[in-house]
Amino acid sequence: MPVTPARKARTRQEILDHAARLFRLRGYEATTIDDVMLAAGLTRGAFYAHFASKDALFAEVVRTSHGLLRLLRNRTAGDAEGLRQEAARVLDDYLHKDHLGEVAVGCTLAALPSDVGRAPLAARLAYATALHGLIGELGRGTAGSRRLDEKATAAAVLCVGAIGLARACGERRLGDWLLRCARRAAAGLLEPARRRASPAKKRSRSRRKASGGRRSRRVGRSRGGRAASGPKARSSAARR
Structure with a gap:
């Protein structure tokens, strides 16, 4: 009785599954075709109906088993x-x-x-x-x-x-x-990346900080140096 394409595909997949497990456990060199076919319950002769060589089998395992x-x-x-x-x-x-x-x-x-x-x-x-x-x-x-x-x-x-x-x-x-x-x-x-400010926004913030710093320094000099103008200053001058 001829083997149907579906049956052949199932057999091929069984060989692949057993080969993948053995390759991952033992490595390529320590795994033989006989080992794979014994695990699959098949004879060595059946191997070549599905794969040309052990190298071809290994390449297919690497391609599909992840x-x-x-x-x-x-x-x-x-x-x-x-x-x-x-x-x-x-x-x-x-x-x-x-x-x-x-x-x-x-x-x-x-x-x-x-x-x-x-x-x-x-x-x-x-x-x-x-x-x-x-x-x-x-x-x-x-x-x-x-x-x-x-x-x-x-x-x-x-x-x-x-x-x-x-x-x-x-x-x-x-x-x-x-x-x-x-x-x-x-x-x-x-984790999603946090939003970063655009270069234009960064420059705008830097300018605002710099401007605020200059204003603070001017106020400090006014308080610590020349007398401020205003009612209190005029009152003090009148008493003198």
């Missing part, structure tokens, strides 16, 4: 503030110390940067595309016309870097501290 990016894309708010609040909740959960193990096997961006750096060009380009997507999602609704918003970029670097460092760290307390600091910093980066 837990954080998927969560951010699933935000449903219709305004900038709502999107920001949803993103803040996603990052707070992503960087929580209790979720490190789950994130490590669920997000390729955080789990495989070193492996991708040594991989063929196809995997590295796929990683770059995913990173662009992450930055774009973090800036969605707040980045204006800029494609790579500076604060969104910094938040993305914090998330990916903190997970990698906490995972590699052999000291639990230090790893927890890294994640806590990253959570706080990421939350601050997502």
Whole structure:
């Protein structure tokens, strides 16, 4: 009985899912095609009906398996503030110390940067595309016309870097501290920027302050130097 396209697509996705989990847990070099197919309950021969090589499989994992990016894309708010609040909740959960193990096997961006750096060009380009997507999602609704918003970029670097460092760290307390600091910093980066006065307004305020200072000095000299004119001054002169 011939395999239907739907069945073939499901099998391919199963291979991808198992490969992604194993690559993130063990790394690229320590994971073999046999490992992946055994986890998927399939024979090695079935692998080549879906992927040309292990490198091709790895590139596809890097292209598609990104837990954080998927969560951010699933935000449903219709305004900038709502999107920001949803993103803040996603990052707070992503960087929580209790979720490190789950994130490590669920997000390729955080789990495989070193492996991708040594991989063929196809995997590295796929990683770059995913990173662009992450930055774009973090800036969605707040980045204006800029494609790579500076604060969104910094938040993305914090998330990916903190997970990698906490995972590699052999000291639990230090790893927890890294994640806590990253959570706080990421939350601050997502806060809306305060309105800044335009240069024209700043110059206007400076001129008003300078003018007020000159008036104060003139009044001080008048009080401490020459006698002021007025009824009291004339009365004093008459007594003399």
